[in-house]
Amino acid sequence: MDTFSTLNASLLVTAIFLPILIGLILLAGRILPSSWVSGLAFLGFALPAAVVLWFLLPASGPLDAILRLRVDGPWLFKLGLNGVSTPLFAMTAVVGLAAGLKALIQEVEGRATYLGLILFMFGGTLAVFATDNIIGFYFFHEFALIPTFILTLFWGGEGRRSAAMQMAIYLTVGAMLSLGGILIAMDAAALSWDDATFGALFQGLLAAKDPLPAATGALTLFGLGTLASLFPFHSWAAPGYSAAPTPVSMLHAGALKKFGLYGIVMVAAASMQIGQGTLGQWFFWCALANLLIVGFICIAQRDLKQLLSWSSVAHMGPIFLGLWVGTAKGEAAGIDAAIFLMVAHGLSCAALFLLANAVRTRTGTYRFEELGGLAARTPVLAAFFVAATMASIGLPGFGNFWGEVGVFLSLRAEPLWVQALVASTIVVSAIYALRAVAAVFFGPASKHIEERAVHAPFGDLGFTERLAAGLLLAASLTIGFIPSLVTQCTNADARGIAAAAVRSATPKAPAAPVIPAATPKATTPAPSAR
C-alpha cells in the first residue's frame, strides 16, 4: 500500500531476524573458515544499527506512521514499534553492535558457537522491543535468555556455575510469575493468543465486566521487577553480570534487562494500575530501597566488575521511582524520564563493562587494591573510562542526566524527605564511581601494575575497543545534546499511560483515557508488510 512503510517494515524484520539467521548458520556451520565467521557475525551485529540510523533517526518530528509501523503475521510475527519501544530498540541496536565488536576481538574456544549464541541473544532482545504480541514478547525474552545462561555457564569467569544457576532460577521464576499475572489478565479481558497485543489487553480490561483479581498486578509487577533487579529480588544480578563474559554483561545489563521495565510500562502500568493502592506503596518502598540500599552496597565494593554490576542494580532505583510516580500520581514526566534513563543507562553501563574488561585484559585483575596509576600507561583508556563514569553518574551532556533530573523533577510534589533521599543518589553515585576511577587510574602505579608491565607488557586501548566504546558514548552524547530524539517518541505515549494508570476504577465511561501507544494498532488496520 505505502511503499515507504512497506520498505521500512521489511527492514525491521531483517534487522531482527538476520542476527538470528546468522547465529543459526554459525551454530550449524562449524566448518566455515574463520574469516567467514568474523565477516558474517559482523554483518549480524552491524545491520540493526544501520537500520536504526537509516530509518529511525531521520524520522524526526512527532511520531507518525513511519514509526508506528507493523508487520502482521501469526502471533509470533506481529511486529511493530511504538513510542516507548522505539528508543529502546535503537539503544539495543547500538549496544549490540558494541558488544559484537568486543566479542569479535575476543579469543575464545568455540568461537563460532560463541558468536552465534551472542547473535541469538541480540536478535532476541531486538525482537522483545519490536513485538506487539504479549506472548511473542515473552517468547523472545526466553529466546534471548537461554543463550545468556549458556554463555555465562561455558564462557563466564569466576563463580560462573553458581551465578548462572542463580540467574536461571530467578529469571525463570520472575518470568513465570509475571506471565501468570498476564495470563490472568488476558483471561479477564477475554483475549486469545493471536489478539493479545498490548493495546488489546488494555482495551479488553476496560471493557471487562469483573475487576482484575488484586494479585494480578502484584504478580506481574514483582515478576517483571525480578527481571529488572527490583529490591529485594536483585540478588541474582550482580553475580550474574560479574560472571558473564563481557559482551553478555553488556547486552544483558544494558538491553535485555530492560525487558522487565518495558513490560512494566506496557502491561502493568496502565492495564493493572500498579501505582495505586497498597501495591503502589510496596512498589514505592522497593524502588526507594533499590536506590538507597544498593547505593550503599556499591560503596562497600572492592572489585571493579562487582562495583559495576552492583551500580547497574542501583541505577534501576531512579527508573523504578519514575515509573512509580508516573503510575501512582499520573505524572507523565516520570514515565518519560524513566524511559530516557533506560536508554541512557543501557549505553553507559555497556560502555563501562566494556572498558572494565579492557582494564582486566591488560592487568589481569579487577581488584582495586592491585590496581592504580593506570592512566599514565593507558591515557586513552583512562579518558574513555572517565567519560563513561561521568555519563553513568549523570553528568550533563550525556543522556543519563536528562533521565535522572527528569525523575527528580517528576517527584517535585512529593514530601521533601522523599525528594532528598532520591536526589542523594547524585552524591552516593559520585562517591563510589569516582573512588573507582581514582583507585584504578590515578595515583602512582601500583606494585602489581609495575610488575605486570615488565612481565606482560600491555598497550593502550586498541582500535576496535575505541570504536565500540566511542559508539556507545557518542550515542549517549547525541541524546544528551538532543534529548528530543527520545522524548518526541515517548511524550505522547507516556502521557497516555500516566493518565490511564490513575484513571478512576469504577466508571467504565467511554471517555476513559487510552494508551496511545497501542490504539492505532488496535483500532485501525495498519499497512501490512505482505
Added chain:
Amino acid sequence: MSNDFSSLVHWILFLPLVAAAFSALFLRRAGAFAAWFSTATAFTIAGLSLQLLLQSTGDVTWHVELAKLGEISLGFGYLIDANARLMLFVVSFVAAWIHLFSVGYMQDDAARGRFFAGLSIFMFSILGIVVADNLLMTFIFWELVGFSSYMLIAHYFDKDFAAAASKKAFITNRIGDLGFILGIALCLHLYGTLDFVALKAAAGPAVPVAVGALLMCGFLGKSAQFPLHVWLTDAMAGPTPVSALIHAATMVAAGVYFMARVSFLLAPEVLSWMAISGAGMAALAGLCALAQTDIKKSLAYSTLAHLGIMGCALGLGHPELAVLHMAMHAFFKATLFLGAGSVIHGCHHEQDMLKMGGLLKKMPLTAATFIAATLSNCAVPFFAGWYSKDAIIEAAWHGHHHAVFAFLAIAALATCLYSGRMIRLVFLGEANSEAAEHAHESPWTMTLPITVLGLVFAVGAGFAAHYLIPASSLQVVDAALTSLHFSFTAPSTIIGLLALVFGFGGALKFYGTTRGADALQVVSPRAYALLERRWMDGLYRWWIDGPQRRIAEFIAFLDLLLINGVAVRWIAGGATAALGHLTGRTFHRGQTRGYALWIVIGSLLLAWYLLAR
C-alpha cells in the same frame, strides 16, 4: 533590537566547546599547537564579549525548548542583563590572559593537549552559567563546571594528593548540588516555571525560606562557603593557572553571581544567614591564611575570605555590590595567583614561602605587579579592591549590622596581615634557599598577562568602577562611593586605614624577625597550630572512614546474609522440599541440566494452564 545579539552569544558560548572537542580529539600529541589554538579562541571570545558589552543595550534574550518531559519544559536560552554583561566581560577577559600565561607556564608539560582542552571545556561551562536564562540550564552548566574543575585539579593525576583533591572537590560540590536540585524542583512545584524572568514575576514578595535555603546549597558548594569550604585549599593541587582562573577568579565567583541572579528568591532568614556566615568566613579564613607556608594555599584562604565578603554583601541585600566585588576580586586575585605562578616557575617549582625571599630584585616585574595586586587586595584607597570592599563594609555599617561590621573589620585586618606577611617572606629580605638564590624572571607570555591584569586592572579598574557598576545599584553604591571619595572619615575608611597601617606595616616588621621560619610559629606555636588545624576536614574524614564505611559494609553484609542467604535459600529450600528429591539435587549440582529442568517445568506449567482453560 537587542535580540540581534543572540547569534553573538551563540559564538561566545559554543566556540570554546568546539575548541575543546577539537583539542581533545586531534591535538592530544600536538601540545604547542593546542596551547596557541586554545589561547586564540579565548582572546576571540574576550573580543566578542567586549563587543557585546559595548554595543548591546537592554537585556539580550533568546530561548528554545530542547524537549519536554511530561509537562516539564526543558529550556535552553540566554538572559543577558547588566550583571551578566559585566560577568561575561570579566570572565572572558581574565580567562584570555590566563590562557596566555599558561602557554608559558605549561611549556614543559607533557599533557598540554589535555590541559588546554580542559581550560576550553571550563570556558564553555562558566559562560553557560553566565548567559543561562533558567534554573535547569544553570544547573547543567553548574555540573559541567564541577567536572572541568575535577579534570583540571586531577591534571597531575599520578600524584596521590591530586587524585584525592579532585575527588574531594567533585563530591563536595555534588553535596551542594543536591540541595540545588531540590531547590529547582521546589521552584518548579511552587511556580510552575524555571525561567528567571517568569519566576521573578511569579514569586512575589513572600518566598518560602526553603526555596532560598536550598538554592543557597549550590552556592555553598561552588563558592566554598562554610560548611562546604573544605575542597578549595586542596584544589590548589591543580596547575597554578587553573587555581587562578577557576579557584579564584571565576568558578568560585559563579556561586555569587548565581545568588545575585536569583536574589528575589531569597527570604530574609536566608539573607541573614549569608551575611553572618559570610562575614565570619571572611574573618576566619583571613586569619587561617597566616598559618600556611605554601604560597598557593595561603592565597586560597584569601579567596575563601573574599568569597565570604561577597556572600556577606548578598546577605546585606546588595547583590550588585557582590557582583562588583566579584569583578574586582577577579582582577587582583588572578594577578596574585599568576604572580605566585611566576614566582613558583622562577624558583624551580618551590611553593614554600619560607624558602623564598629577596625576589624583588630577581623578578622585578613579577614583584611590582604582585605588590600592586596585594595593595588592591588590602583595599588601599583608589585601588580596585577599595571601591568594592569598602562599599560592602560601609553597607554593613549603614545597615546597623554590628556583628557583621565587626567581623568584616577583623577580616580587613587579617587581609592586611597575611598580605604583609606574603610580601615580606617572598619578595623582601634575603633568599632562603638554593632555588630562590637562582630565581629568574619569567618569559613574556607570563609577565605580559600579569602586567595587564595587575597594573592596568587591579589598580585601574577602580577608577572605572562607576562605569562597571550596574545602573540598578548605582543609588546604593553611589552613597558609599561618594562619601568615600570625598571624605576619609567614613567608618569603613577609618577601619581600612587603621588595618593598613597596623596590619600591613606590622606584618612587614614582625615577619622580618625570623629567617627561614614563620615568626608566629616561633613566638606562639599554639596559636599557629590552632589556625593551621582544619577542623571540618577532620570531621568529614571521621564520617567517611567511620560511619559511612561501616554503614556501607553493614548493609552489604545484611544484604548478603538476609536477602541472598536466609530468605532466598530458605524459600528455595522450602520449594525444593515441596518439589521433591529430583529438583533438590539439581540445586546442589548447579549444572546445565539444572536450569534446563526449570525451563521444562515452566513450559509444562504453561501448557497445563493453557490446556486447562
